[in-house]
Amino acid sequence: MEDITGKQLGPYRVVAPLGEGGMAAVYKAYQPGMDRYVALKILPRHFASDPQFAARFQQEAKVIANLQNPHILPVHDFGEADGYTYIVMPYVEGGTLASLLRGQPLPLEQMRSVISQVGDALDYAHSRGLVHRDVKPSNVLVDERGNCLLTDFGIAKIVEGNVKLTNTGGILGTPAYMSPEQGLGQKLDGRSDIYALGVILYEMATGRIPYNAETPMGIVTKHITDPLPPPRSVNPGLPEAVERVILKALAKNADDRYQTARAMVEALDDAMPAEESHEAAPQAVIRTAPPQREVPKPRRTVSGWVWVALAVAIVGCIGLGFLSLTAILASGFLGGGAGSVPTATALAPSPTATPTSTSIPTSTSSAVSAPSDNQGRILFEDDFSDTSSGWDQKNSDTGITDYSGGSYRILVNQTRYDAWANPGQSFTGDVSVEVDATKNGGPDDNDLGVICRYQDVENFYVFEISSDGYAVIGKMTAGNSIEYISSDKMESTDAIHQGIATNHIRADCIGDTLTLYVNGAQVATVTDTDHTSGDVGLMAGTFDTAGADILFDNFVVRAP
Numbered sequence: 001m002e003d004i005t006g007k008q009l010g011p012y013r014v015v016a017p018l019g020e021g022g023m024a025a026v027y028k029a030y031q032p033g034m035d036r037y038v039a040l041k042i043l044p045r046h047f048a049s050d051p052q053f054a055a056r057f058q059q060e061a062k063v064i065a066n067l068q069n070p071h072i073l074p075v076h077d078f079g080e081a082d083g084y085t086y087i088v089m090p091y092v093e094g095g096t097l098a099s100l101l102r103g104q105p106l107p108l109e110q111m112r113s114v115i116s117q118v119g120d121a122l123d124y125a126h127s128r129g130l131v132h133r134d135v136k137p138s139n140v141l142v143d144e145r146g147n148c149l150l151t152d153f154g155i156a157k158i159v160e161g162n163v164k165l166t167n168t169g170g171i172l173g174t175p176a177y178m179s180p181e182q183g184l185g186q187k188l189d190g191r192s193d194i195y196a197l198g199v200i201l202y203e204m205a206t207g208r209i210p211y212n213a214e215t216p217m218g219i220v221t222k223h224i225t226d227p228l229p230p231p232r233s234v235n236p237g238l239p240e241a242v243e244r245v246i247l248k249a250l251a252k253n254a255d256d257r258y259q260t261a262r263a264m265v266e267a268l269d270d271a272m273p274a275e276e277s278h279e280a281a282p283q284a285v286i287r288t289a290p291p292q293r294e295v296p297k298p299r300r301t302v303s304g305w306v307w308v309a310l311a312v313a314i315v316g317c318i319g320l321g322f323l324s325l326t327a328i329l330a331s332g333f334l335g336g337g338a339g340s341v342p343t344a345t346a347l348a349p350s351p352t353a354t355p356t357s358t359s360i361p362t363s364t365s366s367a368v369s370a371p372s373d374n375q376g377r378i379l380f381e382d383d384f385s386d387t388s389s390g391w392d393q394k395n396s397d398t399g400i401t402d403y404s405g406g407s408y409r410i411l412v413n414q415t416r417y418d419a420w421a422n423p424g425q426s427f428t429g430d431v432s433v434e435v436d437a438t439k440n441g442g443p444d445d446n447d448l449g450v451i452c453r454y455q456d457v458e459n460f461y462v463f464e465i466s467s468d469g470y471a472v473i474g475k476m477t478a479g480n481s482i483e484y485i486s487s488d489k490m491e492s493t494d495a496i497h498q499g500i501a502t503n504h505i506r507a508d509c510i511g512d513t514l515t516l517y518v519n520g521a522q523v524a525t526v527t528d529t530d531h532t533s534g535d536v537g538l539m540a541g542t543f544d545t546a547g548a549d550i551l552f553d554n555f556v557v558r559a560p
Contacts, residue, residue, distance in 0.1 A: 444468040486525065
């Protein structure tokens with residue numbers, strides 16, 4: 001493909017080439033209206049002249065744009081200009097997984113982290129009937145924090161009807177990572193992507209791909225016919241349990257593989273040696289059956305917490321609000337009484353912003369609301385794919401708040417410290433607030449959840465869960481200590497996906513009844529009349545250990 005550096009494609013000024021593959025070229029571009037750099041994936045120019053391709057491109061690109069997962073690179077826009085068909089994605093500083101594979105095995109925990117993230121992305125897409133078809137290390141972006149983002153979703157499907165012959169002899173994909181059924185040109189499902197993920201795991205575990213040959217078709221043939229070289233024959237130090245995961249993922253017959261990406265992720269997680277700390281793992285693994293606690297863990301009491309506001313949110317008149325983020329520091333803990341309050345700055349002070357109507361979302365992205373059994377009218381939603389949608393972005397000693405790969409991230413680096421953000425929306429009536437919250441790293445006795453009826457730093461309700469299985473509804477009134485009103489201690493519940501996991505949190509603030517749901521199950525409810533209106537928002541915090549790192553996605557406010 002010719003170099004198009006300097007061209008103007010719609011609102012995008014092409015700045016520099018980033019790379020080129022068999023199906024598209026990628027360029028860095030500048031979007032002046034948003035004052036940001038983006039990545040443009042440019043498809044071969046001759047495709048634009050085919051009306052059938054143009055119709056299929058529009059259809060498939062819309063499907064891809066609606067994928068909302070922390071580990072799938074989101075699509076901002078797509079279009080055609082000057083004979084070029086393009087897809088617009090975030091520009092990610094960093095590299096790809098391919099750049100980390102240098103012929104040597106990766107550490108076990110790094111392997112687990114990559115498979116967890118990419119597996120989560122695939123499981124999400126497969127549940128929506130989508131198959132990637134070209135999972136490989138160069139399609140896994142790795143940002144500066146080690147977060148993995150799967151890209152090129154659906155590109156192979158978009159172009160497959162217009163490519164009659166490729167360097168593999170008439171099939172699309174990358175030979176080194178291609179499943180036997182893909183090499184045979186058979187109909188594909190998600191298990192073909194699982195095979196490719198197994199090849200990536202093999203390469204990370206051994207430092208090399210399982211099959212090589214002089215021609216691409218020779219590699220494809222080996223995937224179809226040749227026995228798999230045992231991973232431990234290449235890397236004797238690999239644990240047997242990890243080798244078994246690889247062998248199952250790379251079964252020739254799709255029925256013999258893991259049937260879901262989630263199952264593969266969980267199998268690898270279970271196969272890791274005990275000394276490999278899962279608590280420190282930085283990325284998401286969705287667990288469907290969290291372990292039970294035999295002895296409930298003591299939690300903080302009301303009398304043990306004294307809360308001090310570090311930044312003040314300004315709440316607008318009825319129906320309006322300003323963007324705000326309030327950081328709160330607590331001294332004293334279970335049985336310890338009140339202590340001195342250290343000097344600290346707010347994690348993210350309130351920015352200035354124009355008030356917005358509660359009936360119009362501030363996010364301009366084509367959001368898909370979080371899965372919910374609540375079908376009320378949507379008052380506000382944000383999927384965080386638009387990094388200018390108004391949530392604060394701050395980096396300080398106490399933590400970070402910013403957009404991260406299609407999610408909104410709150411990282412709290414100080415113990416007994418909570419931070420929250422709201423999108424500048426105030427509601428006078430009843431609301432239901434929901435969000436997908438993923439533990440990205442840090443301790444399990446963290447706090448994460450949503451806020452409703454936030455009037456100021458001294459008056460609000462908070463709906464919290466922790467990654468070790470506890471849930472509670474609390475309130476602050478007139479600046480007094482946080483009072484847990486759903487019970488005198490946090491309630492343990494097996495509805496919460498524990499550890500490194502994603503939980504769907506929903507808080508209903510309806511009249512004087514407050515109800516907390518986690519993953520569709522009601523876990524706490526209480527009647528209270530102190531607060532009747534106010535802002536909504538997100539919260540994350542720490543208890544005894546710093547480093548709570550939470551990703552939020554699919555934030556929705558409904559009229560129940």
